[in-house]
Structure formats: C-alpha cells, structure tokens
Amino acid sequence: MEEEIKILIIYTGGTIGMIQDPKTGSLTPFNFEGIYDQIPELKRFDYQLEFYSFDPLIDSSNTRPEYWVELASLIEKNYDDYDGFVVLHGTDTMSYTASALSFMLENLNKPVIFTGSQLPLRVLRTDGRENFITAIEMAARREGNVAMVPEVCIYFENRLMRANRTAKYNTENFNAFISPNYPLLAEAGIYLRFYKHDIFKPNGKKLKVHKELDNRVGLLKIFPGITKEFVHAALSVPNQKALVIETFGTGNAPTDEWFIDEIRQCIERGTFVVNVTQCVAGAVDMGQYETSLLLKNIGVISGYDSTTEAILSKIMYLLGRNLTREKFIHNMNLSLRGEISIV
Ligand code: ASP
Secondary structure, eight states: OOOOEEEEEEEEESSGGGGTTTOOOOOEEEOOTHHHHHGGGGGSSSSEEEEEEEEEEGGGGGGGGGHHHHHHHHHHHHHHGOOOOEEEEOOOHHHHHHHHHHHHHEEEEEEEEEOOOOOOOOSSTSSHHHHHHHHHHHHHHTTTTTEOOOOOEEEEEEEEGGGGGGGOOOSSSSOOOETTTTTTTTSSSSSEEOOOOGOOOOOOOOOOOOOOOOOEEEEOOOOOTHHHHHHHHHHTTTTTOOOEEEBTTTTBBOHHHHHHHHHHHHHHTTTTEEEEEEESSOOOTTSSHHHHHHHHTTTOOEOTTTOHHHHHHHHHHHHHTTTHHHHHHHHSSSSSSSSOOEE
C-alpha cells in the first residue's frame, strides 16, 4: 500500500487568516484554529495535513531575518517527517521571506510553497480558499516517488512561480505577484500543468540549512535630482557591509564626478556595491552604456536580472557565511538557487 502523503501547513500570519478588529476596523491576524470550519473542503484531501501556527502571528510587514531563521529551523526539524510544506504568509513581504528561504535551504528536495491572499478567508469572495487548496495540491504532487516541485515557490492566483524570481506588484488584484524574468513553474486550470523543463530536479543531497544571516546591507534607489548629501549619508552608514543600488534601465547611473567618487570610496572602504535595475523586467548589463561602464570600472558587482527582493536576501545569506571578498564576489556572479539568468 502506498504511504499517505504528509503536508505540514505553517501559518505565519497575513491577510489570509486576518479578521477585522472591532475597535479600529483594521485587519489583524487571528488564531488559525477552526480552519476546518473555514475551509471544510480540506477534509476531502487524501493527504495527511498537519498545522503549525507561529506565535505571535504577524502582519508580514513586521517580518525580519530572525523570523526567516525560525521558519527555516521549523522546516529543518520536520523535514524528514513530511513530503512537502505550505507556508501561509502575508503578501506584502512574501517575496522577501520566500527568497531568503530559497538561499537558506540548500539541497532542498521537497516542495516549500508559500501562499496567502488578498482577501481574508472569512470574506465570502476570498481568493484565499483557492490559493490554499491548490498550494497543498502542488506541494503534494509527485512523479513516482519524487516531488514534482522540489523548490521554494510562491503559488498565487493559478500560477506557481520560483520564489526568488517573484515580486509583489499589485496591491489589489488577485494576481498580486509576477515573475518577470523567469517562466512560470506550473499553472492551475482544469488541470495542474507543470512546466518540467523550468523546474529544478531534486539533487538527492542532504538538506543543509544556513541560519546565519547578516543584514548589514543597504538599498539606494537613485532618481534624477538625487542630492549629494543624501547619497553621502546612505553610503556612510557605519559597519555597512554591502549596498544595493537600484539604477536606471540596464544598470545606468549619473556620471557626475561626485556620484562616482562616493561609490568608489564606498568600495574602497570594503563595502560590496551591487547594481540592480529599477525596471520590473530585464537585466543589468554594465558597459552597454557609458553611464554604467564607469560603475563597472570601479568594481560595482552586477545583480544581473535579479529582483531587489532576491538580491537583498542573497547578500544577507552570503555575508552570513563569512566568505573572503573574492568568494563573495564569485558567488554573486553565480546562480545559486536559480535567482539569476547567467548566459
Ligand atoms: N499586510 C498583509 C501582510 O503582508 C497583507 C497581506 O497579507 O496580503 O501581512
């Protein structure tokens, strides 16, 4: 007899489980007990579902690396006992948390599927029910004995995406997430269609969980008219280890001498400076224009087609590993978990 598939559902907070506070009218997380009353369909699964609720539950805008470590540790602790994991999380920072988990969980051979919703489960027109039920299906799906999607993913509004390729881009539509630079991993319609070519194959190695994250990284989005004082302040934060600059187009920035000097001095002080584009889709290509060649020449590292969400968590993960300068840069130029397209 085939063994029953076991899925662990981890509830961290977020709109999916929120209720309206009678005093303030704002949405706040509520205890997930009674989930079977909210979604009685869950009882119809042939899988064994178990639930774990974070305490306290949070609006995901309050998340931070410590929560990611807690989440990764929980998955590590339960890894051998379950076939897959579904993480219910607020949408606001879901791409950050899920990206971070993708780096922390090295050699992941089981699905870790994040989902949530734009409307709470208790609201009649909720998108949470479908997201939740299909995320469980996706986490449980196997081919023979092998998980169909052994990756950290986000499932939202019929689409399964590699987590470290996603960004939340819509505050109100049900399709709140995009994966601008990588194809969908699966789609849910009448059938669940998995696009196997674009999904990682399990490598069969033992899971290794990295729990050291170093968040001494900053983010500077440039804009026409940005002042010298502002740039100077952002680049002079004591003990800053890395700085991401969100540049224009394919990685371009002003060529003003003061701007380049600030960045150069920052790099000379030992800070890693990484270039990502503020465009939603496409990649940085330093050297294509003179306005990015200067950055390349002073040692700015390319973020390729990474999302800002993924690059920040990749940097925290790599800083946490205490690598030499060379190794850090080497790893930034590698696709570690499919987060960048290197041709
Ligand atoms: N503020 C909520 C959160 O991220 C939004 C959501 O879940 O959609 O926790």
